[in-house]
Amino acid sequence: MFIPGRLYSWIFVSITLPLAGLSANASRRGSANDSTADGLTQSELAQLQKLLADMPPSVSPESSAQDRNVPNPIYVVPDQSAALRITPHQYPFVVSLQRVNGEHFCGGAILSSRHIVTAAHCVLDDDRRTTPASQIKVGVGLHNRKAATHNDYFHVKSVRPHPRYRGQPELISDIAILTLAQPIPLNLRGKTARRIELPASGSVNPRPGTTVLGIGWGKNSDDRDGLPQLLEGARLQVLNQSECGRRMKGPGSTMPWEKICVDSTKASACRGDSGGPLFKKVSSGRFHLVGLSSYGTQMCAAPGMASVFTRVSHYLGWIRKTMISSK
């Protein structure tokens, strides 16, 4: 079953490329721990608070009725007990990253009225060149990724991949911040568009076994071409680092802390879900961003394997500083 090195990032390209052939250089220095916000000055903290104050965070509109299972495949969900039934604008922080021709290629999440977080591999080509901001548009408040007016699409002003991003096979520091050319307008804020909250600190992490939610417009079947039109998602269970390492890299391996994994037996992210949010409903009825879809196996949902996400709590310091410095 396990084929070392056969890992796939989940960016969507019309012709699905196996990316495993790219040069791998995983043995260089380990990733530093970016999670503290200690580096922020009082004035930077004030700037951050101001940025966040102009857009309400997402508050859970879920009722148990909306949470029922659905009988059609969503995300890649071989086990329908894991499927999420999503009503329009239920998760108003998710965005669709699209080419200027309207082709969806990745997901992302709203952090403020002008900042989107996604995966670095969504905005870097194979030679690590950053995609020009002019070639990306951001679909906000969508449910059907196609049926929307041009008012739902936003131009990007800057693209900031993490400076320590490394590509295949492990996609270390797979995170990027996009700054919108114009803030999301007031008439959408708090309605179809809301931001998702970041975890309070680097030590706030869902324990292994916790149920988290993943959503996106990625493929819902590994053998079918094309992407679903409607937002899809699943309930997923967090794995510990040693279990994930064993599943994805072989016996005795441990997944680096900067990744967070979920079991992909019942459901999985797939191509087109890259950069999209993995999140947890917290007790206050809110959601916290937990992860960004990074990579998995070619089959997407596969028994005894994992979906691998960038652990957002590990990058809080970098995220906050990047938001403040690119307004």
Ligand SMILES: *[C@@H]1O[C@H](CO)[C@@H](O)[C@H](O)[C@H]1NC(C)=O
């Ligand atoms: C890996 O990184 C080292 C040090 O930067 C470099 O010398 C080497 O050529 C790289 N190998 C590959 C396969 O990119």
Ligand SMILES: *[C@@H]1O[C@H](CO)[C@@H](O)[C@H](O)[C@H]1NC(C)=O
């Ligand atoms: C990073 O920091 C968090 C919170 O302080 C800690 O739980 C985690 O173990 C650290 N990871 C590494 C690799 O040092």
Ligand SMILES: *[C@@H]1O[C@H](CO)[C@@H](O)[C@H](O)[C@H]1NC(C)=O
């Ligand atoms: C990790 O998870 C596996 C599978 O659930 C379990 O057998 C193992 O004891 C866990 N390891 C740690 C260190 O918690």
